[in-house]
Amino acid sequence: MLTSELIALEEQYGAHNYHPLDVVIERAAGAWVYDVEGRKYLDFLAAYSAVNQGHCHPAILKAFTDQAHRVTLTSRAFRNDQLPLLYKELHDITGYDMALPMNSGVEAVETALKAARKWGYTVKGIPANQAEIIVCSNNFHGRTITVVGFSSDQQYRSGFGPFAPGFIEVPFGDAEALRNAITPNTCAFLVEPIQGEAGVLIPPTGYLQQVESICREHNVLFMADEIQAGLGRTGRFFAHQHEDVTPDVVIIGKALSGGYYPVSAVLASRTILGVFHPGDHGSTFGGNPLACAVARAALRVIIDEDLAQRSADLGAHALARLQTMDSPILQHVRGRGLWLALELNTPARPYCEALKARGVLCKETHDTVIRLAPPLIIEKADLDWALDQIEAVIAPAPAQVQHAVLTH
Numbered sequence: 001m002l003t004s005e006l007i008a009l010e011e012q013y014g015a016h017n018y019h020p021l022d023v024v025i026e027r028a029a030g031a032w033v034y035d036v037e038g039r040k041y042l043d044f045l046a047a048y049s050a051v052n053q054g055h056c057h058p059a060i061l062k063a064f065t066d067q068a069h070r071v072t073l074t075s076r077a078f079r080n081d082q083l084p085l086l087y088k089e090l091h092d093i094t095g096y097d098m099a100l101p102m103n104s105g106v107e108a109v110e111t112a113l114k115a116a117r118k119w120g121y122t123v124k125g126i127p128a129n130q131a132e133i134i135v136c137s138n139n140f141h142g143r144t145i146t147v148v149g150f151s152s153d154q155q156y157r158s159g160f161g162p163f164a165p166g167f168i169e170v171p172f173g174d175a176e177a178l179r180n181a182i183t184p185n186t187c188a189f190l191v192e193p194i195q196g197e198a199g200v201l202i203p204p205t206g207y208l209q210q211v212e213s214i215c216r217e218h219n220v221l222f223m224a225d226e227i228q229a230g231l232g233r234t235g236r237f238f239a240h241q242h243e244d245v246t247p248d249v250v251i252i253g254k255a256l257s258g259g260y261y262p263v264s265a266v267l268a269s270r271t272i273l274g275v276f277h278p279g280d281h282g283s284t285f286g287g288n289p290l291a292c293a294v295a296r297a298a299l300r301v302i303i304d305e306d307l308a309q310r311s312a313d314l315g316a317h318a319l320a321r322l323q324t325m326d327s328p329i330l331q332h333v334r335g336r337g338l339w340l341a342l343e344l345n346t347p348a349r350p351y352c353e354a355l356k357a358r359g360v361l362c363k364e365t366h367d368t369v370i371r372l373a374p375p376l377i378i379e380k381a382d383l384d385w386a387l388d389q390i391e392a393v394i395a396p397a398p399a400q401v402q403h404a405v406l407t408h
């Protein structure tokens with residue numbers, strides 16, 4: 001079927017909760033995707049960092065198909081032979097005592113919120129139903145009613161209330177605001193170490209260290225949402241490692257499956273995850289053997305291929321190139337590893353369309369920001385080719401200059 005026919009079907013029969021670029025992808029390999037017309041594109045979004053390992057990574061594919069032939073779902077009513085191995089490997093890689101597996105990212109966020117509240121009541125001694133969790137302005141933690149209830153984006157909330165109480169917002173990057181918001185009933189502070197959906201916003205140096213010491217001082221759990229920032233994206237395994245801090249709770253998802261399957265998890269100490277007793281929390285698919293086999297392979301790829309270091313090296317190169325680009329519309333460039341943002345002084349969508357026409361797929365975030373997040377396995381030559389396309393698209397327009405000369 002043609003692009004236009006497939007788009008027409010999607011528009012007619014699907015809910016319109018997204019506004020995708022009109023490219024219909026039918027296959028992908030590594031950093032490249034191919035549309036139904038046979039055109040190829042370099043993927044500069046990587047499914048919001050779910051495919052850090054590259055599309056259809058052969059090692060993850062093998063784990064996926066091997067496990068799919070053995071057993072895919074047992075439910076947690078029974079045990080399976082993959083979950084204990086995933087637990088052990090997560091512990092060995094991250095140092096956290098325990099993990100709790102879920103599926104989508106927001107489910108892991110909800111799980112962390114439940115753990116924090118229960119810890120608040122049973123360990124910290126907060127009076128029943130009084131627990132408060134502090135969150136940041138411009139946060140993105142997913143789309144459930146609880147989570148959009150503490151979003152500062154009006155569109156995410158509008159029409160979906162009433163919302164759960166007990167969430168307090170402070171400005172991102174302002175440690176004093178966090179200190180001032182803490183009360184005896186505060187059980188946790190939830191933060192993205194770098195805010196992705198907000199436009200790759202990097203907090204001031206030292207922020208996470210201050211957050212860590214303020215949380216310790218007040219017996220408040222420091223919870224890092226690493227769903228998009230983690231697993232190599234920023235040039236370290238976890239983005240919070242740039243500041244050498246140890247959050248009490250780390251939430252992971254997205255690249256935990258390398259794009260094969262929704263897999264997420266909450267990592268924490270025994271004191272925190274130990275608040276859950278049989279029946280307190282669960283998920284039919286959470287911790288299923290297919291998800292666990294995929295996650296084990298996806299983690300192994302990140303480590304064996306040293307993707308965090310690759311992200312740091314290629315990201316530094318990309319940032320340096322972007323910083324020298326001459327453009328009347330480019331206001332600001334920022335980035336950590338292969339996670340970069342171009343802040344424009346004009347809506348970004350037409351530039352994403354222009355990049356698509358040149359074979360580079362990226363997506364605007366918050367109107368005027370283009371986020372760049374290619375798979376971390378991208379070849380340097382491909383990265384440079386894409387940067388050439390970006391440079392051409394944002395450059396002072398030669399076509400218009402020529403046109404002006406012609407009409408003189």
Ligand SMILES: *Cc1c(COP(=O)(O)O)cnc(C)c1O
Nearest residue numbers: 104105106140141142225227228
């Ligand atoms: C994507 C994302 C989520 C939500 O993950 P889903 O799998 O879409 O539910 C939560 N937090 C952050 C930081 C994210 O980037």
